[in-house]
Amino acid sequence: MSQSVSRWLQQDSELLWHPYSSLTEPSPVRLVRGASGVRLQLDDGAGGVVEAIDAMSSWWCMIHGYRNPVLDAALHSQIDRFSHVMFGGLTHEPAIRLAERLVEITPEPLRHVFFCDSGSVSVEVAIKLALQYQVARGHNGRTRMLTVRGGYHGDTFAPMSVCDPVNGMHSLFTGALKEQVFGPQPPSGFDRPADDPELVVWAAAMASVAARHRDEVAAIIVEPVLQGAGGMYPYSPACLRVLRELADEHGFLLILDEIATGFGRTGTLFGSEHAGIDPDILCVGKALTGGYLSLAAMLCTTDVAHTVSSGPGGALMHGPTFMANPLACAVALASIDLLLSQDWATRVGEISRGLAAGLAPAAELPGVKDVRVLGAVGVVQLAGPVDLPRMTDAVLRRGVWVRPFRDLVYTMPPYVCSDDEVATIGAAITEAIAEGN
Numbered sequence: 001m002s003q004s005v006s007r008w009l010q011q012d013s014e015l016l017w018h019p020y021s022s023l024t025e026p027s028p029v030r031l032v033r034g035a036s037g038v039r040l041q042l043d044d045g046a047g048g049v050v051e052a053i054d055a056m057s058s059w060w061c062m063i064h065g066y067r068n069p070v071l072d073a074a075l076h077s078q079i080d081r082f083s084h085v086m087f088g089g090l091t092h093e094p095a096i097r098l099a100e101r102l103v104e105i106t107p108e109p110l111r112h113v114f115f116c117d118s119g120s121v122s123v124e125v126a127i128k129l130a131l132q133y134q135v136a137r138g139h140n141g142r143t144r145m146l147t148v149r150g151g152y153h154g155d156t157f158a159p160m161s162v163c164d165p166v167n168g169m170h171s172l173f174t175g176a177l178k179e180q181v182f183g184p185q186p187p188s189g190f191d192r193p194a195d196d197p198e199l200v201v202w203a204a205a206m207a208s209v210a211a212r213h214r215d216e217v218a219a220i221i222v223e224p225v226l227q228g229a230g231g232m233y234p235y236s237p238a239c240l241r242v243l244r245e246l247a248d249e250h251g252f253l254l255i256l257d258e259i260a261t262g263f264g265r266t267g268t269l270f271g272s273e274h275a276g277i278d279p280d281i282l283c284v285g286k287a288l289t290g291g292y293l294s295l296a297a298m299l300c301t302t303d304v305a306h307t308v309s310s311g312p313g314g315a316l317m318h319g320p321t322f323m324a325n326p327l328a329c330a331v332a333l334a335s336i337d338l339l340l341s342q343d344w345a346t347r348v349g350e351i352s353r354g355l356a357a358g359l360a361p362a363a364e365l366p367g368v369k370d371v372r373v374l375g376a377v378g379v380v381q382l383a384g385p386v387d388l389p390r391m392t393d394a395v396l397r398r399g400v401w402v403r404p405f406r407d408l409v410y411t412m413p414p415y416v417c418s419d420d421e422v423a424t425i426g427a428a429i430t431e432a433i434a435e436g437n
């Protein structure tokens with residue numbers, strides 16, 4: 001390893017936390033020298049670089065690839081105007097245009113937008129809004145969220161409280177976390193019809209939890225059709241229709257967290273479209289800016305916005321410093337327009353078929369429990385925990401970057417991956433697993 005690289009990595013390990021990491025027993029990290037298109041250039045430790053296809057899209061975000069000329073140009077042009085201004089008392093074209101676009105492309109009843117800086121914060125704001133809504137309607141006791149097991153909604157406290165209570169971080173923060181109401185996880189599998197016996201049993205269980213807690217619950221919150229970081233777990237759109245009906249029956253709001261599923265990842269622009277239902281509140285983030293900058297948004301219906309506005313206080317009580325950052329809004333608008341200018345749905349379908357073909361042989365391998373594909377998301381679930389450093393290395397030797405977690409080796413490639421690159425991803429994951437875990 002060249003002198004300078006080992007020094008950077010040494011400094012990194014002493015100075016920096018990485019996601020979910022320990023400072024005294026850090027797991028290995030690799031130095032990125034550059035990135036363009038679908039490829040990362042990683043320092044090889046010997047003065048050179050190795051290229052790897054980013055099969056993670058930098059955690060669901062980088063849908064159009066690195067250094068995309070359209071996105072780069074949008075940012076340059078906004079930098080030459082202004083990079084940031086406060087959003088209190090001031091406004092700007094990038095925010096207004098992006099809000100217009102989001103209202104246009106999301107389910108019809110969603111008409112109002114709150115911009116913030118990360119997905120977790122958008123979930124915080126969605127929960128606040130739901131609580132304020134119930135207070136405005138005179139339901140002061142409705143202070144809990146109803147959700148299902150297996151979810152993931154972010155790492156700040158309110159989102160953490162609706163993450164899966166077993167796989168999430170609940171046990172570390174017992175006492176500090178709001179105790180929410182959990183129903184069972186929906187039965188697995190996207191294709192389950194509404195009259196599937198397991199689905200009917202699940203729906204009955206949800207109905208009884210909802211009825212039991214009807215005076216305490218402000219809103220239902222779930223990730224539509226695919227639970228992401230909670231376990232890469234697809235479920236039937238029919239379950240969303242069940243939740244919509246329960247919300248209507250009991251006067252709960254329905255919050256859909258589309259931070260991972262938004263912008264085409266599951267094959268429709270938003271996951272809710274599979275079910276043909278409309279949420280009252282929607283959260284988007286991750287791919288919103290094409291992976292360039294941190295930005296998220298919470299959208300809601302006019303009923304919710306006006307009810308909260310006419311309630312005690314009137315205002316929605318949130319206002320981050322970097323709210324509606326102009327650079328982030330400008331690149332988000334460019335990213336959405338670039339997506340919509342292409343036949344993205346066909347492309348996601350092709351990636352889906354490519355991943356299904358590439359990962360299918362993995363299903364036959366010893367130590368593999370399940371292989372599943374939904375939209376441009378491919379997942380191999382092992383029989384036990386992944387040996388993270390070994391698996392990452394084995395896939396990287398085949399020219400592909402992945403970041404497995406728990407028992408899952410998975411990919412959600414950038415939409416700009418060619419068919420060959422999708423095939424390379426599938427083969428790299430399958431071969432690495434075949435080498436043994």
Ligand SMILES: *Cc1c(COP(=O)(O)O)cnc(C)c1O
Pocket residue numbers: 118119120121123152153154155223228229257258259260261285286
């Ligand atoms: C990533 C994610 C979040 C959290 O977003 P951050 O930007 O990391 O705060 C929330 N919900 C879902 C479904 C996510 O995938």
